[in-house]
Amino acid sequence: MIGGIPVRLWCHDRSFSSLLRKRYANFLGSNDKEAAELTVNLLSGGKQHPEADLEVVYRSGNWHIQRGDFRAEWNLESRRGVVWQRRSPYAIDSVIRILHTLILSEQGGFLLHASSIIRNGQAFLFAGQSGAGKTTMCRLAPADSILLTDEISFVRPVDSTYYAFGTPFYGELAVPGKNTFAPVAALYLLEHAPEDQIDGVSPCHALTQLLRNILLFAHESESVNRVFATAFDLISRVPVRRLRFAPTPQVWNALEQPACS
Amino acid sequence: MFVARSSSVAARLLEEEMVIMCPRTSKLFVLNPVGTAIWNALDGDKPLDEIVKDRICTEFDVELETALAHANEFVKQLSEHDIVMTAEHPLPAKDPDTQTGKVV
Numbered sequence: 495m496i497g498g499i500p501v502r503l504w505c506h507d508r509s510f511s512s513l514l515r516k517r518y519a520n521f522l523g524s525n526d527k528e529a530a531e532l533t534v535n536l537l538s539g540g541k542q543h544p545e546a547d548l549e550v551v552y553r554s555g556n557w558h559i560q561r562g563d564f565r566a567e568w569n570l571e572s573r574r575g576v577v578w579q580r581r582s583p584y585a586i587d588s589v590i591r592i593l594h595t596l597i598l599s600e601q602g603g604f605l606l607h608a609s610s611i612i613r614n615g616q617a618f619l620f621a622g623q624s625g626a627g628k629t630t631m632c633r634l635a636p637a638d639s640i641l642l643t644d645e646i647s648f649v650r651p652v653d654s655t656y657y658a659f660g661t662p663f664y665g666e667l668a669v670p671g672k673n674t675f676a677p678v679a680a681l682y683l684l685e686h687a688p689e690d691q692i693d694g695v696s697p698c699h700a701l702t703q704l705l706r707n708i709l710l711f712a713h714e715s716e717s718v719n720r721v722f723a724t725a726f727d728l729i730s731r732v733p734v735r736r737l738r739f740a741p742t743p744q745v746w747n748a749l750e751q752p753a754c755s
Numbered sequence: 756m757f758v759a760r761s762s763s764v765a766a767r768l769l770e771e772e773m774v775i776m777c778p779r780t781s782k783l784f785v786l787n788p789v790g791t792a793i794w795n796a797l798d799g800d801k802p803l804d805e806i807v808k809d810r811i812c813t814e815f816d817v818e819l820e821t822a823l824a825h826a827n828e829f830v831k832q833l834s835e836h837d838i839v840m841t842a843e844h845p846l847p848a849k850d851p852d853t854q855t856g857k858v859v
Contacts (some may be wrong), residue, residue, distance in 0.1 A: 520796050696769075696770065697770060698769040698770065698772045698785060699773060701767070701769060701774050702774060702783050702785060705776065705781075705783055706783065709796050713778050713779055713780075713781065713795040714778065715764070715765075715778040715803075716761035717778075717783070718776060718778040719763075719778070722765035722767070722776050723765070734761055740814045
Protein backbone atom coordinates (compact mmCIF):
# COMPACT_ATOMS: atom_id res chain seq x y z
CA MET A 495 0.00 0.00 0.00
CA ILE A 496 1.64 3.21 -1.20
CA GLY A 497 0.11 6.53 -0.25
CA GLY A 498 -2.84 4.83 1.43
CA ILE A 499 -3.90 3.35 -1.92
CA PRO A 500 -3.94 -0.46 -1.72
CA VAL A 501 -2.79 -2.31 -4.84
CA ARG A 502 -2.70 -6.12 -4.70
CA LEU A 503 0.00 -7.72 -6.83
CA TRP A 504 -0.62 -11.26 -8.09
CA CYS A 505 2.23 -13.30 -9.46
CA HIS A 506 2.31 -17.07 -9.84
CA ASP A 507 6.09 -17.17 -9.75
CA ARG A 508 7.13 -17.72 -6.15
CA SER A 509 10.68 -16.46 -6.42
CA PHE A 510 9.55 -13.24 -8.14
CA SER A 511 6.79 -12.79 -5.54
CA SER A 512 9.41 -13.18 -2.86
CA LEU A 513 11.60 -10.59 -4.56
CA LEU A 514 8.67 -8.15 -4.67
CA ARG A 515 7.89 -8.76 -1.00
CA LYS A 516 11.45 -7.82 -0.10
CA ARG A 517 11.49 -4.81 -2.39
CA TYR A 518 8.22 -3.43 -1.02
CA ALA A 519 8.64 -4.77 2.53
CA ASN A 520 7.74 -1.45 4.18
CA PHE A 521 4.61 -1.15 2.08
CA LEU A 522 2.95 -4.53 2.53
CA GLY A 523 -0.58 -4.20 3.84
CA SER A 524 -3.40 -6.40 4.99
CA ASN A 525 -5.64 -8.15 2.47
CA ASP A 526 -7.83 -5.16 1.63
CA LYS A 527 -11.03 -6.09 -0.23
CA GLU A 528 -11.10 -2.68 -1.86
CA ALA A 529 -7.59 -3.03 -3.22
CA ALA A 530 -6.86 -2.50 -6.88
CA GLU A 531 -5.38 -5.60 -8.47
CA LEU A 532 -2.48 -6.04 -10.80
CA THR A 533 -1.62 -9.48 -12.17
CA VAL A 534 2.01 -9.91 -13.13
CA ASN A 535 2.71 -12.39 -15.93
CA LEU A 536 6.36 -13.19 -16.40
CA LEU A 537 7.72 -13.71 -19.88
CA SER A 538 10.81 -15.68 -20.66
CA GLY A 539 13.45 -15.02 -23.29
CA GLY A 540 13.73 -12.10 -25.65
CA LYS A 541 15.55 -8.84 -25.21
CA GLN A 542 14.63 -6.05 -22.82
CA HIS A 543 14.79 -2.46 -23.89
CA PRO A 544 13.86 -0.34 -20.84
CA GLU A 545 15.36 2.67 -22.60
CA ALA A 546 12.70 2.46 -25.33
CA ASP A 547 10.07 5.19 -25.39
CA LEU A 548 7.20 4.78 -22.99
CA GLU A 549 3.72 4.87 -24.46
CA VAL A 550 0.63 5.44 -22.31
CA VAL A 551 -2.64 5.65 -24.22
CA TYR A 552 -6.29 5.42 -23.28
CA ARG A 553 -8.26 3.22 -25.65
CA SER A 554 -11.57 1.38 -25.39
CA GLY A 555 -11.94 2.01 -21.67
CA ASN A 556 -8.44 0.82 -20.77
CA TRP A 557 -5.06 2.39 -20.30
CA HIS A 558 -2.46 0.68 -22.45
CA ILE A 559 1.08 1.09 -21.17
CA GLN A 560 4.08 -0.12 -23.09
CA ARG A 561 7.83 0.18 -22.89
CA GLY A 562 10.71 -1.96 -24.16
CA ASP A 563 10.65 -4.17 -21.05
CA PHE A 564 6.93 -4.49 -20.29
CA ARG A 565 3.39 -4.15 -21.55
CA ALA A 566 0.40 -3.49 -19.30
CA GLU A 567 -3.31 -2.83 -19.42
CA TRP A 568 -5.23 -1.07 -16.70
CA ASN A 569 -8.92 -0.41 -16.27
CA LEU A 570 -9.48 2.63 -14.06
CA GLU A 571 -13.13 1.79 -13.40
CA SER A 572 -12.66 -1.81 -12.25
CA ARG A 573 -9.18 -1.01 -10.90
CA ARG A 574 -7.87 -4.22 -12.39
CA GLY A 575 -4.92 -4.67 -14.66
CA VAL A 576 -2.39 -7.05 -16.13
CA VAL A 577 1.29 -6.62 -16.82
CA TRP A 578 3.45 -8.79 -19.05
CA GLN A 579 7.12 -8.42 -18.31
CA ARG A 580 10.36 -10.24 -17.89
CA ARG A 581 11.82 -11.02 -14.49
CA SER A 582 12.87 -7.46 -13.69
CA PRO A 583 11.99 -5.54 -10.54
CA TYR A 584 12.63 -2.30 -12.45
CA ALA A 585 9.85 -3.06 -14.90
CA ILE A 586 7.22 -3.65 -12.20
CA ASP A 587 8.53 -0.60 -10.32
CA SER A 588 7.88 1.53 -13.42
CA VAL A 589 4.42 0.02 -13.91
CA ILE A 590 3.52 0.77 -10.30
CA ARG A 591 4.67 4.37 -10.63
CA ILE A 592 2.64 4.87 -13.79
CA LEU A 593 -0.45 3.24 -12.26
CA HIS A 594 -0.20 5.53 -9.28
CA THR A 595 0.00 8.61 -11.50
CA LEU A 596 -3.21 7.44 -13.22
CA ILE A 597 -4.98 6.64 -9.95
CA LEU A 598 -3.72 9.80 -8.27
CA SER A 599 -4.79 12.12 -11.06
CA GLU A 600 -8.38 11.03 -10.35
CA GLN A 601 -7.88 11.90 -6.68
CA GLY A 602 -6.27 15.28 -7.15
CA GLY A 603 -2.76 14.06 -6.48
CA PHE A 604 0.48 13.34 -8.31
CA LEU A 605 3.98 11.91 -8.15
CA LEU A 606 6.70 14.53 -8.14
CA HIS A 607 10.42 14.53 -8.91
CA ALA A 608 11.19 15.56 -5.34
CA SER A 609 12.61 14.23 -2.15
CA SER A 610 10.47 14.53 0.95
CA ILE A 611 11.32 14.54 4.61
CA ILE A 612 9.13 14.77 7.71
CA ARG A 613 10.45 17.11 10.35
CA ASN A 614 8.48 18.07 13.47
CA GLY A 615 5.35 16.48 12.06
CA GLN A 616 5.42 18.35 8.75
CA ALA A 617 6.59 17.28 5.32
CA PHE A 618 9.15 19.30 3.39
CA LEU A 619 9.42 18.69 -0.34
CA PHE A 620 12.56 19.41 -2.37
CA ALA A 621 11.94 19.39 -6.10
CA GLY A 622 14.39 19.31 -8.95
CA GLN A 623 15.65 17.25 -11.81
CA SER A 624 18.64 14.94 -11.56
CA GLY A 625 21.59 16.64 -9.84
CA ALA A 626 19.51 19.37 -8.22
CA GLY A 627 20.23 18.08 -4.70
CA LYS A 628 17.18 15.99 -3.78
CA THR A 629 19.23 13.17 -2.26
CA THR A 630 21.69 15.65 -0.72
CA MET A 631 18.88 17.31 1.23
CA CYS A 632 17.97 13.89 2.67
CA ARG A 633 21.57 13.12 3.60
CA LEU A 634 21.86 16.49 5.37
CA ALA A 635 18.58 16.15 7.28
CA PRO A 636 18.79 16.04 11.09
CA ALA A 637 18.90 12.60 12.62
CA ASP A 638 15.37 12.78 13.97
CA SER A 639 13.90 13.42 10.49
CA ILE A 640 11.81 10.79 8.72
CA LEU A 641 12.67 9.94 5.13
CA LEU A 642 9.67 9.66 2.81
CA THR A 643 11.70 9.41 -0.40
CA ASP A 644 14.86 10.81 -1.93
CA GLU A 645 13.52 10.65 -5.49
CA ILE A 646 9.76 10.43 -6.14
CA SER A 647 7.34 12.15 -3.78
CA PHE A 648 3.75 11.05 -3.46
CA VAL A 649 1.35 13.96 -2.91
CA ARG A 650 -2.41 13.88 -2.56
CA PRO A 651 -5.06 15.86 -0.73
CA VAL A 652 -6.86 14.56 2.33
CA ASP A 653 -9.73 16.77 3.52
CA SER A 654 -8.46 19.77 1.54
CA THR A 655 -4.92 19.49 2.92
CA TYR A 656 -2.04 18.22 0.79
CA TYR A 657 -0.12 15.35 2.35
CA ALA A 658 3.17 13.76 1.36
CA PHE A 659 3.39 9.98 1.71
CA GLY A 660 6.38 7.70 1.89
CA THR A 661 7.25 5.73 -1.23
CA PRO A 662 9.45 2.73 -2.03
CA PHE A 663 10.84 4.68 -5.01
CA TYR A 664 14.38 5.68 -4.25
CA GLY A 665 17.28 7.38 -5.99
CA GLU A 666 20.98 7.58 -5.11
CA LEU A 667 20.24 6.96 -1.44
CA ALA A 668 19.08 3.43 -2.32
CA VAL A 669 16.85 3.40 0.77
CA PRO A 670 13.06 3.17 0.55
CA GLY A 671 11.02 5.74 2.40
CA LYS A 672 9.08 5.09 5.57
CA ASN A 673 5.45 4.16 5.06
CA THR A 674 3.97 7.18 6.77
CA PHE A 675 2.67 10.63 5.86
CA ALA A 676 2.43 14.24 6.98
CA PRO A 677 0.87 17.50 5.79
CA VAL A 678 3.04 19.37 3.33
CA ALA A 679 4.58 22.43 5.00
CA ALA A 680 6.34 23.76 1.90
CA LEU A 681 7.72 22.89 -1.48
CA TYR A 682 11.27 24.04 -2.15
CA LEU A 683 12.70 24.41 -5.65
CA LEU A 684 16.35 23.43 -5.34
CA GLU A 685 19.36 25.32 -6.67
CA HIS A 686 23.01 24.88 -5.72
CA ALA A 687 24.70 28.04 -4.39
CA PRO A 688 27.66 29.10 -2.21
CA GLU A 689 25.33 30.20 0.60
CA ASP A 690 21.93 29.20 1.86
CA GLN A 691 19.10 31.49 0.84
CA ILE A 692 15.34 31.09 0.68
CA ASP A 693 13.29 33.30 -1.64
CA GLY A 694 9.67 33.53 -2.55
CA VAL A 695 8.72 32.87 -6.17
CA SER A 696 5.93 34.25 -8.31
CA PRO A 697 2.79 32.10 -8.64
CA CYS A 698 3.62 31.68 -12.32
CA HIS A 699 7.12 30.40 -11.55
CA ALA A 700 5.74 28.12 -8.82
CA LEU A 701 3.17 26.64 -11.19
CA THR A 702 5.55 26.08 -14.10
CA GLN A 703 8.29 24.58 -11.93
CA LEU A 704 5.80 22.34 -10.16
CA LEU A 705 4.37 21.15 -13.48
CA ARG A 706 7.85 20.50 -14.88
CA ASN A 707 8.58 18.18 -11.96
CA ILE A 708 5.30 16.26 -11.92
CA LEU A 709 5.50 12.79 -13.43
CA LEU A 710 3.14 12.96 -16.35
CA PHE A 711 2.98 9.80 -18.42
CA ALA A 712 -0.48 10.11 -19.99
CA HIS A 713 -1.00 12.84 -22.56
CA GLU A 714 -4.79 12.66 -22.93
CA SER A 715 -6.16 16.16 -22.52
CA GLU A 716 -8.56 15.16 -19.73
CA SER A 717 -5.76 13.66 -17.68
CA VAL A 718 -3.39 16.58 -18.33
CA ASN A 719 -6.10 19.09 -17.46
CA ARG A 720 -6.72 17.34 -14.13
CA VAL A 721 -3.03 17.45 -13.19
CA PHE A 722 -2.82 21.07 -14.31
CA ALA A 723 -5.80 21.96 -12.10
CA THR A 724 -4.28 20.09 -9.16
CA ALA A 725 -0.96 21.94 -9.55
CA PHE A 726 -2.83 25.23 -9.70
CA ASP A 727 -4.71 24.32 -6.52
CA LEU A 728 -1.57 23.22 -4.68
CA ILE A 729 0.34 26.46 -5.27
CA SER A 730 -2.58 28.38 -3.80
CA ARG A 731 -2.49 26.25 -0.62
CA VAL A 732 1.16 25.30 -0.12
CA PRO A 733 4.07 27.78 0.07
CA VAL A 734 6.48 27.31 -2.84
CA ARG A 735 9.95 28.79 -2.39
CA ARG A 736 13.33 28.74 -4.06
CA LEU A 737 16.03 27.18 -1.89
CA ARG A 738 19.57 28.08 -2.87
CA PHE A 739 21.79 25.94 -0.72
CA ALA A 740 25.33 24.88 0.02
CA PRO A 741 25.62 21.18 0.85
CA THR A 742 26.07 21.51 4.60
CA PRO A 743 23.73 20.53 7.46
CA GLN A 744 23.19 24.25 8.21
CA VAL A 745 20.72 24.37 5.37
CA TRP A 746 18.20 22.72 7.66
CA ASN A 747 18.67 25.57 10.15
CA ALA A 748 17.71 27.97 7.37
CA LEU A 749 14.56 25.95 6.71
CA GLU A 750 13.53 26.26 10.32
CA GLN A 751 13.83 30.05 10.35
CA PRO A 752 10.66 32.09 9.79
CA ALA A 753 9.84 32.45 6.11
CA CYS A 754 11.28 35.55 4.40
CA SER A 755 8.44 35.92 1.92
CA MET B 756 -6.85 34.76 -40.52
CA PHE B 757 -9.22 33.49 -37.84
CA VAL B 758 -7.78 31.84 -34.75
CA ALA B 759 -9.49 29.81 -32.03
CA ARG B 760 -8.10 28.34 -28.82
CA SER B 761 -8.08 24.56 -28.73
CA SER B 762 -10.64 23.19 -26.30
CA SER B 763 -8.19 20.55 -25.05
CA VAL B 764 -5.45 22.75 -23.64
CA ALA B 765 -5.03 23.54 -19.97
CA ALA B 766 -4.64 27.25 -19.26
CA ARG B 767 -4.63 29.40 -16.16
CA LEU B 768 -4.17 33.10 -15.60
CA LEU B 769 -1.69 33.90 -12.83
CA GLU B 770 -1.42 37.60 -12.08
CA GLU B 771 -1.05 38.98 -15.62
CA GLU B 772 0.52 35.94 -17.27
CA MET B 773 -1.26 33.03 -18.88
CA VAL B 774 0.26 29.58 -18.32
CA ILE B 775 -0.67 27.07 -21.00
CA MET B 776 0.16 23.41 -21.21
CA CYS B 777 0.11 21.42 -24.41
CA PRO B 778 -1.39 18.00 -23.55
CA ARG B 779 0.34 16.23 -26.41
CA THR B 780 3.88 17.27 -25.53
CA SER B 781 3.47 18.56 -21.94
CA LYS B 782 5.29 21.69 -23.13
CA LEU B 783 4.55 24.76 -21.05
CA PHE B 784 4.00 28.26 -22.42
CA VAL B 785 3.99 31.37 -20.30
CA LEU B 786 2.40 34.32 -22.09
CA ASN B 787 3.30 37.89 -21.22
CA PRO B 788 0.49 40.44 -20.81
CA VAL B 789 0.37 41.16 -24.57
CA GLY B 790 0.27 37.45 -25.41
CA THR B 791 -2.36 36.96 -22.73
CA ALA B 792 -4.53 39.73 -24.21
CA ILE B 793 -4.28 38.13 -27.65
CA TRP B 794 -4.98 34.67 -26.20
CA ASN B 795 -8.11 35.91 -24.44
CA ALA B 796 -9.37 37.43 -27.69
CA LEU B 797 -8.84 34.32 -29.84
CA ASP B 798 -12.47 33.33 -30.08
CA GLY B 799 -12.35 32.14 -33.69
CA ASP B 800 -14.87 34.79 -34.65
CA LYS B 801 -12.77 37.90 -35.08
CA PRO B 802 -9.85 38.07 -37.54
CA LEU B 803 -6.40 38.28 -35.95
CA ASP B 804 -5.56 41.61 -37.58
CA GLU B 805 -8.74 43.15 -36.11
CA ILE B 806 -7.86 41.78 -32.67
CA VAL B 807 -4.41 43.34 -32.93
CA LYS B 808 -5.77 46.66 -34.20
CA ASP B 809 -8.71 46.95 -31.79
CA ARG B 810 -7.27 45.35 -28.66
CA ILE B 811 -3.49 45.26 -28.70
CA CYS B 812 -2.70 48.63 -30.28
CA THR B 813 -5.21 50.36 -28.05
CA GLU B 814 -4.13 48.68 -24.80
CA PHE B 815 -0.38 48.57 -25.38
CA ASP B 816 2.08 51.10 -26.77
CA VAL B 817 2.93 49.33 -30.01
CA GLU B 818 2.83 50.09 -33.76
CA LEU B 819 0.26 48.15 -35.79
CA GLU B 820 2.82 46.72 -38.22
CA THR B 821 5.10 45.49 -35.43
CA ALA B 822 2.21 44.12 -33.41
CA LEU B 823 0.83 42.24 -36.42
CA ALA B 824 4.20 40.64 -37.16
CA HIS B 825 4.58 39.52 -33.55
CA ALA B 826 0.99 38.29 -33.36
CA ASN B 827 1.39 36.20 -36.51
CA GLU B 828 4.60 34.64 -35.19
CA PHE B 829 2.92 34.03 -31.82
CA VAL B 830 -0.05 32.27 -33.44
CA LYS B 831 2.28 30.25 -35.66
CA GLN B 832 4.15 28.93 -32.62
CA LEU B 833 0.96 28.04 -30.78
CA SER B 834 -0.57 26.33 -33.81
CA GLU B 835 2.54 24.17 -34.20
CA HIS B 836 1.64 22.70 -30.82
CA ASP B 837 -2.08 22.38 -31.62
CA ILE B 838 -2.81 24.96 -28.94
CA VAL B 839 -4.77 27.08 -31.39
CA MET B 840 -6.53 26.35 -34.67
CA THR B 841 -6.33 28.72 -37.63
CA ALA B 842 -8.56 29.12 -40.66
CA GLU B 843 -9.47 31.59 -43.40
CA HIS B 844 -13.07 31.60 -42.17
CA PRO B 845 -14.64 32.01 -38.72
CA LEU B 846 -14.21 28.99 -36.46
CA PRO B 847 -17.08 27.62 -34.36
CA ALA B 848 -16.86 28.47 -30.67
CA LYS B 849 -16.10 25.43 -28.50
CA ASP B 850 -14.13 26.43 -25.51
CA PRO B 851 -15.76 24.88 -22.45
CA ASP B 852 -12.61 23.19 -21.14
CA THR B 853 -10.25 26.11 -21.21
CA GLN B 854 -10.54 27.54 -17.76
CA THR B 855 -9.01 30.70 -16.56
CA GLY B 856 -8.62 31.70 -12.98
CA LYS B 857 -6.62 34.03 -10.86
CA VAL B 858 -4.69 33.58 -7.66
CA VAL B 859 -3.23 36.12 -5.25
